[in-house]
Amino acid sequence: TQLLEQSPQFLSIQEGENLTVYCNSSSVFSSLQWYRQEPGEGPVLLVTVVTGGEVKKLKRLTFQFGDARKDSSLHITAAQPGDTGLYLCAGPALGGSQGNLIFGKGTKLSVKP
Amino acid sequence: NAGVTQTPKFRVLKTGQSMTLLCAQDMNHEYMYWYRQDPGMGLRLIHYSVGEGTTAKGEVPDGYNVSRLKKQNFLLGLESAAPSQTSVYFCASSYGVMRRAASNQPQHFGDGTRLSIL
Numbered sequence: 187t188q189l190l191e192q193s194p195q196f197l198s199i200q201e202g203e204n205l206t207v208y209c210n211s212s213s214v215f216s217s218l219q220w221y222r223q224e225p226g227e228g229p230v231l232l233v234t235v236v237t238g239g240e241v242k243k244l245k246r247l248t249f250q251f252g253d254a255r256k257d258s259s260l261h262i263t264a265a266q267p268g269d270t271g272l273y274l275c276a277g278p279a280l281g282g283s284q285g286n287l288i289f290g291k292g293t294k295l296s297v298k299p
Numbered sequence: 300n301a302g303v304t305q306t307p308k309f310r311v312l313k314t315g316q317s318m319t320l321l322c323a324q325d326m327n328h329e330y331m332y333w334y335r336q337d338p339g340m341g342l343r344l345i346h347y348s349v350g351e352g353t354t355a356k357g358e359v360p361d362g363y364n365v366s367r368l369k370k371q372n373f374l375l376g377l378e379s380a381a382p383s384q385t386s387v388y389f390c391a392s393s394y395g396v397m398r399r400a401a402s403n404q405p406q407h408f409g410d411g412t413r414l415s416i417l
Contacts, residue, residue, distance in 0.1 A: 217403050228303070228389050228408025236403060274342070285330045285393050285404055286357070291341035
């Protein structure tokens with residue numbers, strides 16, 4: 187069974203701090219996606235990583251795909267209150283030619299001013 | 300530029316009642332999905348569709364039915380609601396132009412339907 191485990195489950199930090207959240211699996215994934223979900227809204231895609239070892243940057247957010255394609259991390263530099271939300275990682279389900287994804291349970295981030 | 304629109308946004312039902320949740324997308328996407336999101340459980344796939352007239356079961360399909368009569372619409376039905384179906388329901392859509400690359404396509408989500416069953 188494919189599982190994506192995210193840690194930590196909850197994170198509360200002060201504005202300006204740095205943080206890293208993790209997405210781990212015992213399965214190999216052809217790609218991983220990261221979404222952010224704000225309260226009362228649906229998830230919105232941040233990035234897709236497709237190559238082992240790949241690093242992508244989105245302003246203050248840095249995403250890394252593990253060399254073995256079993257894990258990924260999201261690092262936020264100088265967090266701001268606008269970064270508050272639920273961060274979800276997702277990967278293709280086995281036989282996912284239909285675009286089916288499995289999601290981790292998410293990391294709930296709160297950034298206080 | 301609506302994207303994915305879900306109706307209704309909120310609903311309270313009594314056990315045993317039926318209802319239909321509507322999802323509409325204006326992006327000409329081939330694939331559509333219904334998820335439920337529960338605290339501590341993440342997003343779980345209920346049913347999905349790879350094109351007009353086709354549907355398939357996801358991870359948690361029991362108690363739900365779906366229909367995709369038009370490409371832009373995907374309906375989720377609860378025939379006899381149960382308290383265990385209290386949840387937030389999300390619809391999503393994505394391109395399916397190249398099936399091999401379908402898993403890399405982003406899914407576009409609606410803002411959810413919050414359903415409580417008493």
